[in-house]
Amino acid sequence: MRIEIWADVVCPWAYIGKRRLERALASWSGDPAEVVWRPYRIDPSAPAPGEPLADVLRDPMVDAALRGCAPHLTPGENRERVSRIALAEGLGPRWGAGWRASSHDAHRLIALAHEAGGPPLQDAVAEEVMRAHFVDALDISLPAVLDEVSRRAGFPAGGRLLADGAADTTVRELVLRGRAAGVATSPTFVVNGAALGGAQPPEVIHAFLAEAAGRSPRQLPEEVERLRHAEALLDLGDPLGALTLLRPLLDTHGDDRGTRLLAARAYFHSAQLNRALRILEPLAAQTPDDSYVQLLLGRTLQRQGDTGRAAAHLRLAAAMSPGYAG
Amino acid sequence: MRIEIWADVVCPWAYIGKRRLERALASWSGDPAEVVWRPYRIDPSAPAPGEPLADVLRDPMVDAALRGCAPHLTPGENRERVSRIALAEGLGPRWGAGWRASSHDAHRLIALAHEAGGPPLQDAVAEEVMRAHFVDALDISLPAVLDEVSRRAGFPAGGRLLADGAADTTVRELVLRGRAAGVATSPTFVVNGAALGGAQPPEVIHAFLAEAAGRSPRQLPEEVERLRHAEALLDLGDPLGALTLLRPLLDTHGDDRGTRLLAARAYFHSAQLNRALRILEPLAAQTPDDSYVQLLLGRTLQRQGDTGRAAAHLRLAAAMSPGYAG
Structure with a gap:
């Protein structure tokens, strides 16, 4: 033990x-x-x-x-x-x-x-x-x-x-x-x-x-645990900590959708908006029906002051998921 | 129990x-x-x-x-x-x-x-x-x-x-x-x-x-416990919380030195400098040999931009307690 x-x-x-x-x-x-x-x-x-x-x-x-x-x-x-x-x-x-x-x-x-x-x-x-x-x-x-x-x-x-x-x-x-x-x-x-x-x-x-x-230890693969911990740090308001843990995953699993989306959220929350966009724009092009990606992309453009392009993505997000409206 | x-x-x-x-x-x-x-x-x-x-x-x-x-x-x-x-x-x-x-x-x-x-x-x-x-x-x-x-x-x-x-x-x-x-x-x-x-x-x-x-509960008088909790909040970086707990003590025990000094520290740390001064100046006059009061008074004046008067009190503090120098 x-x-x-x-x-x-x-x-x-x-x-x-x-x-x-x-x-x-x-x-x-x-x-x-x-x-x-x-x-x-x-x-x-x-x-x-x-x-x-x-x-x-x-x-x-x-x-x-x-x-x-x-x-x-x-x-x-x-x-x-x-x-x-x-x-x-x-x-x-x-x-x-x-x-x-x-x-x-x-x-x-x-x-x-x-x-x-x-x-x-x-x-x-x-x-x-x-x-x-x-x-x-x-x-x-x-x-x-x-x-x-x-x-x-x-x-x-x-x-x-x-x-x-x-x-x-x-x-x-x-x-x-x-x-x-x-x-x-x-x-x-x-x-x-x-x-x-x-x-x-x-x-x-x-x-x-x-x-x-008496508990059975739940052993997750290292990559999965690292991703979960990065997500937890983001939830705790520590996007830079999340990015520190994500770095090796981005190097080796840079094409994994979950990893990229989490990195985009962490960049967004640490005001690294260009880096967030470099992930979100290809993601949105690949999966245009993902309302969450549309929402995050819209909010990122909004914070950059690009209200025109932001509005288009926010409208898309709201049309797909009414909870995202307003 | x-x-x-x-x-x-x-x-x-x-x-x-x-x-x-x-x-x-x-x-x-x-x-x-x-x-x-x-x-x-x-x-x-x-x-x-x-x-x-x-x-x-x-x-x-x-x-x-x-x-x-x-x-x-x-x-x-x-x-x-x-x-x-x-x-x-x-x-x-x-x-x-x-x-x-x-x-x-x-x-x-x-x-x-x-x-x-x-x-x-x-x-x-x-x-x-x-x-x-x-x-x-x-x-x-x-x-x-x-x-x-x-x-x-x-x-x-x-x-x-x-x-x-x-x-x-x-x-x-x-x-x-x-x-x-x-x-x-x-x-x-x-x-x-x-x-x-x-x-x-x-x-x-x-x-x-x-x-x-098996432990014996340590029952402190309500005023003492309140003062300790206010001090703990100040240590935890919550001077406004400390002042909330101090308020009834200031109303009823407003002449107690420990209570006044703690309130002055809480005012200082929440940038209510005039209120801090209204406590510290009479305290310093009553106990001019208290180097801690001199230090806090000096730092308060310093933050108000009154460098001349601040220097006098900081010099006094340093003369009495060399650890306060610099």
């Missing part, structure tokens, strides 16, 4: 959730569990190199930006309680991050560890990254810190791979995949398509694992 | 979650449970009267806006699966909403039912509202529909109270309270300060209840 942990290594609940999952698995007698770490960003604009957290928290112009780090009922109370809870989970001896730092490169290192050594090496690297951030109060956006962390975890090649730029696209795409799949808190445990948000107590994680173990 | 369900009545997972909680409670032998419904909005811009859902889903310009209706892993897959899952939970016989409709008045009715008849009446009203929306495919933003729903649930006075405008502020404030407390999915179960997001299976809800029952 594969357990994905979608989490940010700068979210204290991710580290607490790791300990709680370990406790849940200690009494787990079902299928052997394999834990895979996936990236989530709670503070995507955090800088590299980092800035001292003490300054940030004092500055009224920068908010903590620690949204999406769950469970965050009563955030004020949370800030007081989190270190007490972390110490109770055996994390420490000292507890407390020192830096507001980008976690992008740390997520790259964690992805590379999985490629190089599978789940055990990846788990060791995730552990050392979070220890460096929360216990040693180091700036985990620095290459030297990540190199040392990687060596400590038994992955001496990690630092060099990071310097080579490896796993950059991988992590950017995985972050989009998570958002598309509905991950909205760190950590979120995902098993066979079921999700549990937050660093829930071990008993709750255990009940979740027991229930999710 | 009090179980709060923060949910939107137009979210299918809320209705499914209600059935699953009922199943979890059927085998519950702990403290007697009391269920209280709290408002959450998955689609705050949905209109009243509603618009036919079929049109909305066909129109490329309006997205489904069904974000925050959890669990929503793979939203595409969700749309296919939700009716199958609803039918499996005994909801039906027919399943499917007909309208994209504002749920604000339905939430008002549910709040009024709690005031009038406590948890049992409220639960009956929540049930009938969701049945009307998902099974009978009625437009639950219409007064006549809500009046009929209310009568069916044994709350004949509901329609008249709605027409009187009752519980409007109550619901608006509760929605802000939920956001401040970190509720980000519908449904979210909250017990003694612990939260479980999503319509999890009965076994998971049961484990959550068992764990949460």
Whole structure:
């Protein structure tokens, strides 16, 4: 059974959730569990190199930006309680991050560890990254810190791979995949398509694992899943994210109608109207009876100010589907 | 034990979650449970009267806006699966909403039912509202529909109270309270300060209840909790929401320093600079050694273009707290 942990290594609940999952698995007698770490960003604009957290928290112009780090009922109370809870989970001896730092490169290192050594090496690297951030109060956006962390975890090649730029696209795409799949808190445990948000107590994680173990994982072909995730990002108001996921499909499946239509919608919603037209005009010529294509083409021309041609397509759309009128 | 369900009545997972909680409670032998419904909005811009859902889903310009209706892993897959899952939970016989409709008045009715008849009446009203929306495919933003729903649930006075405008502020404030407390999915179960997001299976809800029952609820005085929630909204980038919650405190505790400073920050972040100044100038005069007040006053004057006076306050702030320099 594969357990994905979608989490940010700068979210204290991710580290607490790791300990709680370990406790849940200690009494787990079902299928052997394999834990895979996936990236989530709670503070995507955090800088590299980092800035001292003490300054940030004092500055009224920068908010903590620690949204999406769950469970965050009563955030004020949370800030007081989190270190007490972390110490109770055996994390420490000292507890407390020192830096507001980008976690992008740390997520790259964690992805590379999985490629190089599978789940055990990846788990060791995730552990050392979070220890460096929360216990040693180091700036985990620095290459030297990540190199040392990687060596400590038994992955001496990690630092060099990071310097080579490896796993950059991988992590950017995985972050989009998570958002598309509905991950909205760190950590979120995902098993066979079921999700549990937050660093829930071990008993709750255990009940979740027991229930999710009985589900049959629905494995879609990679292209289909990528297309669905791109569509989900569009629904979530992220057309540029959708286009990032669509890019490889446009390169390899550029003649697929569904892919082209989705790309046209994403171009339309990100105001790249010429690119939308370059897809929609041939589509409309090929399938003139598709009222949806006519509508989107009409709206695109409308936004370009070409009201004459727009009206013709909008009339066609309305004639075929009365719901599109007006 | 009090179980709060923060949910939107137009979210299918809320209705499914209600059935699953009922199943979890059927085998519950702990403290007697009391269920209280709290408002959450998955689609705050949905209109009243509603618009036919079929049109909305066909129109490329309006997205489904069904974000925050959890669990929503793979939203595409969700749309296919939700009716199958609803039918499996005994909801039906027919399943499917007909309208994209504002749920604000339905939430008002549910709040009024709690005031009038406590948890049992409220639960009956929540049930009938969701049945009307998902099974009978009625437009639950219409007064006549809500009046009929209310009568069916044994709350004949509901329609008249709605027409009187009752519980409007109550619901608006509760929605802000939920956001401040970190509720980000519908449904979210909250017990003694612990939260479980999503319509999890009965076994998971049961484990959550068992764990949460052991926690001691931390009851803060109403004013303190209100202040914390206002602060949380400010952290979440919602200064106008923060001011909505602060208003009663400013009326009654207008001389409390913490309340005034928070209001000044909220005014600053919503670009109401004159209002921020009217609070900050007397505060700075009273406590000239408070570097934070000096910083905020300096930044406010800076944004008003009064660079001369701004510089004086920013220098003071930096002299007292070197972290504020630059």
